[in-house]
Amino acid sequence: MNITLNGAPCQTAAATMAALLVEQGFGPKVATARNGDFVPAPMRPDTPITEGDRIEVLAPMQGG
Numbered sequence: 001m002n003i004t005l006n007g008a009p010c011q012t013a014a015a016t017m018a019a020l021l022v023e024q025g026f027g028p029k030v031a032t033a034r035n036g037d038f039v040p041a042p043m044r045p046d047t048p049i050t051e052g053d054r055i056e057v058l059a060p061m062q063g064g
Contacts, residue, residue: 004054018044020055031058 003010005024014020017032017039032039033056039047049055 001049001051003049003052006056010055012049014049016045016049017047017055020049021057024057026057026059029060031060032056 001012003012005012005020010024012020012023014023017034021028021030021032021044028041032041032044034047034049035054
């Protein structure tokens, strides 16, 4: 299916947010949103991905 991942078109076979993170190589310590709504880590396995979704994945940054 076609989604938007971090502002770029992306094709995925993932059915859930958790599966998408694994498929795309993201680690566990990220923040996620689906269509502008925050998705907490415990909800990712149960959060479906559907055609046209806008997914944002943000990794924490270090430094100062």
